Amino acid sequence: MRKRSKRTRRPLRQFLVISTCAVLFTVLALSFMGRKELTLPHRLIFDILGTAQAGVTGAINYGLDIRNNYFDLIGVKKENDRLREEIARYQGLTVTYREALATNVRLRKLLEFKEQLPQPTITARIIGRDPSQWFKTFSIDRSSSDGVSRGMPVVTVEGVVGQILDGGNHRAKVLQAIDPNSAIEVLIQDSRTQGIIKGTGESYRLHYVLKNNKINPGDLLITSGLGGVFPKGLPVGRVSSVVSNRRGMFLDIEVEPVVDFSKLENVIVIMKSNQLTE
């Protein structure tokens, strides 16, 4: 008797569950129809799940990032090394090109100047300088075998440098114009006043210019060509100071060289036929 009652209740319960679900589904379907906004429960669920979702996604992304960064770093290190090598190579090349450009400009100037000179000339490279503090000389890589001999003028694009002291078999020694033993006949370009310039070690002093001459700082001095050593018109220096002492008949004139002797690298030797003799 009891068994039969249990059998009859089961289909009833199933019917009730199914019908309840159907009603709920219908209610929900009807409630959503025509709405575009989420309801409060939806928002609540969405917020909770969204937060969790964000957390999980963030964690996953973090993990992925770590993995990617780690693998990327290996590549970056290699890339970095390669780029560093490339930079070093390009820096070296830049220095080389810059030096080549500077040399080119310098040599082009020398060549242009050389072509302007009337006498045959020969270019020379400075190979060594006087180590003492008592003399101002330097050695060049040209010698008597190149036709260089004592007394030949040595110049550069800027102006007068000095003259050959002696020409050896493989090199020659040059007495710089700023040495106290050097004397060059000059004239002031504007006023055509003549004088003799002598070296003082760092600069020049212009001698034998009478007080009645008007000399101004900045006046350019050029070779007069009278000494027979230097051709006429080569720049020598600019007047830096003029002092008229109460005693004496000459002005005390300091002259700044136009040539920077400390930066000389290449010079031109003018192969004069009438060289200075003893």
Place this chain on the structure above:
Amino acid sequence: MLLTVFIILGAILLLVQTTIFVRMPPWLGNPDLLFLLVLFVATRLDSYRGLILVMLYGLMMDIFSGFVPGLYPAVYLGLFLTIRYVSRQVIVDEPAHQPPLAATCYLLCSGAIYLYMAIFNPGTNILWSWRDLLLQMFILAILALPFFHVLSRIVARISVDRRRLFSRGRGDNRFIS
């Protein structure tokens, strides 16, 4: 061996002075290391070798500096003889004496060059700057101690090698005999 090493050393120092030091800023003073080498030779080596080296250094300087042949050999020879004479009376090669020795000798040498030029080449002038002179004396005084120390080590090393060489030679002879 010692003679050869010191000749090569002198040549190297002179090359360094004429090519590298001359490019340095003026306030560094282009230290005259060859002069220190001359002083070392005069104070430490025997007269025979010292004389040869000093004359050679003088000749080398004549080639690279100035335009008066014989100036440097004469001045270095004078310096050598003076130091030899003075070293008989007082001790000059102790480390404490080296800086003042270098500075004083440089001053004496400059004076000797000036005197030499005035006597033998009256028409020529030389540059005389007290500032440069004092700077050079100061630099040489500073460099004297390490320079002498390094050279002493070189001499000691060469002497040891030589002794070893000779002792090996004697051993061989004994073995053969």
